[in-house]
Amino acid sequence: MSDPILRVENVTMQFGGVVAVDNLNLSIDPGQIVALIGPNGAGKTTAFNVITGVYQPTNGAVYFQGKKIIENHPQGKMKAQYKGQNAGAYSHVLSPTPDKITQLGMARTFQNIRLWKSQSVFDNVLIAMHCRRHSNVFSATFRLNRKEESAQRKRAQELLEIVGLADDRGELATSLPYGKQRRLEIARALATDPTLLLLDEPAAGMNPQETDDLTEFIAQIRWDFHISILLIEHHMDLVMGISDQIYVLDFGKLIARGTPEQIRNDQRVIDAYLGVAEDA
Numbered sequence: 001m002s003d004p005i006l007r008v009e010n011v012t013m014q015f016g017g018v019v020a021v022d023n024l025n026l027s028i029d030p031g032q033i034v035a036l037i038g039p040n041g042a043g044k045t046t047a048f049n050v051i052t053g054v055y056q057p058t059n060g061a062v063y064f065q066g067k068k069i070i071e072n073h074p075q076g077k078m079k080a081q082y083k084g085q086n087a088g089a090y091s092h093v094l095s096p097t098p099d100k101i102t103q104l105g106m107a108r109t110f111q112n113i114r115l116w117k118s119q120s121v122f123d124n125v126l127i128a129m130h131c132r133r134h135s136n137v138f139s140a141t142f143r144l145n146r147k148e149e150s151a152q153r154k155r156a157q158e159l160l161e162i163v164g165l166a167d168d169r170g171e172l173a174t175s176l177p178y179g180k181q182r183r184l185e186i187a188r189a190l191a192t193d194p195t196l197l198l199l200d201e202p203a204a205g206m207n208p209q210e211t212d213d214l215t216e217f218i219a220q221i222r223w224d225f226h227i228s229i230l231l232i233e234h235h236m237d238l239v240m241g242i243s244d245q246i247y248v249l250d251f252g253k254l255i256a257r258g259t260p261e262q263i264r265n266d267q268r269v270i271d272a273y274l275g276v277a278e279d280a
Contacts, residue, residue, distance in 0.1 A: 003066050005030050005196055005228050006051070011060030012072075013046050013252075020046040022252040024060070028196070028245075033222055033229045035239045037263075038249035039273055044232045045111060047249070048200055051230075052108050053101040064104055065195070069096060107194035109185045111201045111232075115173040121184055122169040125156040128191035156191065162224065163187040163217070179210040183217070190225060197221070199231040203238055215241050236274070240264065248273065 004027040013021040021043040028034045036044050049055045051062055053070060062070040096104075116124050129152045160166045163183045168176060173184060182202055189197055202218065203211045215238045222229055233239050239246060240260040248256040248263060250272040256263060263269055 002030055004028055004063075005065055006230065007063040008047070008051065009061050009063065011047070011050055011057045011062065013043070013050055013055055014058040019252050021050065021057075021249075024249075024252075024254055026247055026254075028228050028230055030228055031222065031226070032244045033218070033231070033242050035243040035246045036230065036232050036249065037234070037236075037239055037246060037273065041251075042249040043252040044249055045200060046252075048108065048198055048230075048232065052106060052198065053096050053098045064106065069101070069104060102192050102194075105193070105195040106198065107189035107192045107196075108198035109182075109189055109200055109202060111204060113181050113185055115181060115185060115188070117172070117174045119173060120169065121165055121171050121173055121176065122156060122160065124173050124184060124188050125159050125191045126152060128188040129156065129193075159187045159191055178205055179207075179213070182206070182214065186217075186221070190221070195227055197225075197227050197229045199229065199233075201232050201234065203233060203235045211235055211238060214238070218242055 006026070006028040008024055008026040011021055011024045012019065024043075024047060026034075026036070026047075036047060038044055046055070050057050050070065057070065057072045059072045061068050061072070116127065119127065157166065157169070160169055163186065165176075165180060165184060165187065168180065173181065176184060186197075186199070186202065199218070203214050206214060218229065218231070218238075219242045221227065231239075231243075240263075243260055246256075246258065246260060246263045247254060248266075248269050255272060256266045256269045258266065264274070
């Protein structure tokens with residue numbers, strides 16, 4: 001059996017006296033779709049922010065493709081205060097920035113859509129490929145990167161065709177209907193060539209038909225792009241329909257893990273989450 005593509009080990013994230021994530025352990029195997037669910041305020045997005053380098057955890061570590069990429073350190077926050085020789089004492093502290101995490105092969109979308117509003121649909125996808133470019137200021141200035149630029153423009157068009165936005169390539173991103181904006185955000189994430197895609201409530205604000213279409217779309221992405229997917233979602237039909245494994249958080253604590261069938265019948269999950277009306 002292959003090693004997990006992502007492993008979250010004993011991660012805790014504390015803000016003052018509030019423990020948003022409490023000793024979370026989570027793993028994703030290559031090719032899996034894994035869902036992280038729970039009531040609002042359960043710590044799901046905080047967990048995403050730790051995994052993607054927005055926060056450095058209070059405790060624990062994150063491993064990606066077998067390598068430790070994020071860990072806590074008792075003096076980690078002091079690193080920036082040291083210069084020169086003293087800085088070496090803290091060089092082992094792992095606190096990569098979100099852009100470095102993206103370069104490693106993780107991409108994410110957000111609960112609130114964050115497209116580049118003044119750019120076209122096509123340019124939103126093209127700009128996202130910047131993290132994979134090999135050109136520098138010199139080669140770009142003297143147009144020595146034309147072959148790479150041409151290849152990226154071709155790939156951007158292919159991605160728009162895959163997500164059904166080819167006819168909208170020249171439109172401003174914010175002029176698209178809500179459902180298409182969600183697809184564009186996913187296309188932009190895919191443009192970074194990830195091996196792990198993190199989706200934060202991708203069906204938020206969608207009507208039932210849009211949600212059904214998105215469910216099929218996410219399932220197809222897994223096979224077409226040969227990637228793993230971690231998603232946060234409140235729409236249980238979507239979660240139960242495409243997830244291989246489901247993790248359930250409540251007040252920052254992991255209360256259950258299992259297949260959709262196991263989670264559906266877990267009394268702790270029913271009491272904490274599934275037994276109440278969905279907050280879609």
